[in-house]
Amino acid sequence: MGNIILLALLGAVFYYVFKSYSKYEKYSKEAFKDFTISHDALKRSELGLFVSLCAKVAKADGRVDALEAELISNMLKDISSVFPEAQKTKDILKDIFNEEKDRTDNIEHIAHALSQATKRSKAMQHQFMQFLIQLAFADGEVTKSEEKILTIIAEAMQFDPTAYHTIFEQFEKMMQNASPKQSIEDAYKLLGVSQQDDMTTIKKAYRKLVRQYHPDIIKSQGKSDDYIKEATVKTQEINQAYEMIKKARG
Numbered sequence: 287m288g289n290i291i292l293l294a295l296l297g298a299v300f301y302y303v304f305k306s307y308s309k310y311e312k313y314s315k316e317a318f319k320d321f322t323i324s325h326d327a328l329k330r331s332e333l334g335l336f337v338s339l340c341a342k343v344a345k346a347d348g349r350v351d352a353l354e355a356e357l358i359s360n361m362l363k364d365i366s367s368v369f370p371e372a373q374k375t376k377d378i379l380k381d382i383f384n385e386e387k388d389r390t391d392n393i394e395h396i397a398h399a400l401s402q403a404t405k406r407s408k409a410m411q412h413q414f415m416q417f418l419i420q421l422a423f424a425d426g427e428v429t430k431s432e433e434k435i436l437t438i439i440a441e442a443m444q445f446d447p448t449a450y451h452t453i454f455e456q457f458e459k460m461m462q463n464a465s466p467k468q469s470i471e472d473a474y475k476l477l478g479v480s481q482q483d484d485m486t487t488i489k490k491a492y493r494k495l496v497r498q499y500h501p502d503i504i505k506s507q508g509k510s511d512d513y514i515k516e517a518t519v520k521t522q523e524i525n526q527a528y529e530m531i532k533k534a535r536g
Contacts, residue, residue: 315368323371325378333365335400336414337379339439341387342396343421346432350387354424358383360497393435397442415445416453423457460522470534473527485535492528496521 321327328334344350344358362383366376386396404410418439422432440450474481477491499520 318369321369323369323374323378325381328375328378329382332400332403332410334379334382335396335403337362337365337382338386338396339393339400339414339418340421341383341385342390342393342435343418343432343439345387346422346435347429348431354421356493356496357421357424390435393438394442397439401443401445411443411445412449415440415443415450419450419453419457423461427461468523468527468530470530473530476523476527477531485532488528488531492524495524499524 329338340358340361344354350358362376362379365379366372369375386392400414401411404414418436422428422436428436436454439445440447468476477488477495479488479491483491
């Protein structure tokens with residue numbers, strides 16, 4: 287498991303989220319101060335549609351593993367922070383995720399709805415698709431079922447096939463270069479823990495670092511691809527260190 291990429295960059299896909307809404311100029315608390323928080327309103331929004339697609343990709347291989355759950359939790363927290371009643375928003379989005387993760391009959395419908403909602407921003411669509419592909423790679427490999435769902439989504443969104451394959455191949459190359467390059471001593475040092483610490487302490491340190499290097503939706507807006515890549519490399523190192531320690535301790 288040491289070569290699993292912990293792609294905790296969920297917030298980075300929201301560079302231009304809600305830019306297509308004429309009354310919203312930027313993704314901020316001010317933009318959403320009058321948003322009515324309800325299950326139906328959120329589920330119909332771009333964010334709700336996107337969360338639904340994330341659920342389907344995450345569960346495509348039969349289970350949402352611990353790493354994917356951590357990524358989803360961070361994403362929902364970031365999204366909710368700009369809405370009034372942040373905790374209520376997060377709870378509703380979590381419900382939407384759980385409702386949709388086991389459904390495969392409405393993938394095309396949701397993807398088409400997201401495409402229509404974001405049709406005025408190709409950059410936004412690119413970021414959404416980029417993250418969905420990242421999420422599929424989060425557990426170390428893309429299964430046939432995951433790739434099938436990604437293909438259905440891309441086709442329903444009328445996403446440029448060349449752009450899709452370019453993104454996919456970029457992450458395949460990253461995966462090939464993701465072999466551990468740390469010693470066990472380096473792993474403890476990177477997480478800021480010692481060999482005398484118990485796994486509860488180590489896990490807390492690991493999760494804190496994941497949150498630290500997970501760019502939230504506010505900081506990520508307008509950042510360059512280099513910013514994303516640098517954060518990706520750092521989170522890879524953090525995850526490799528944690529997996530190495532877990533393996534060493536049996």
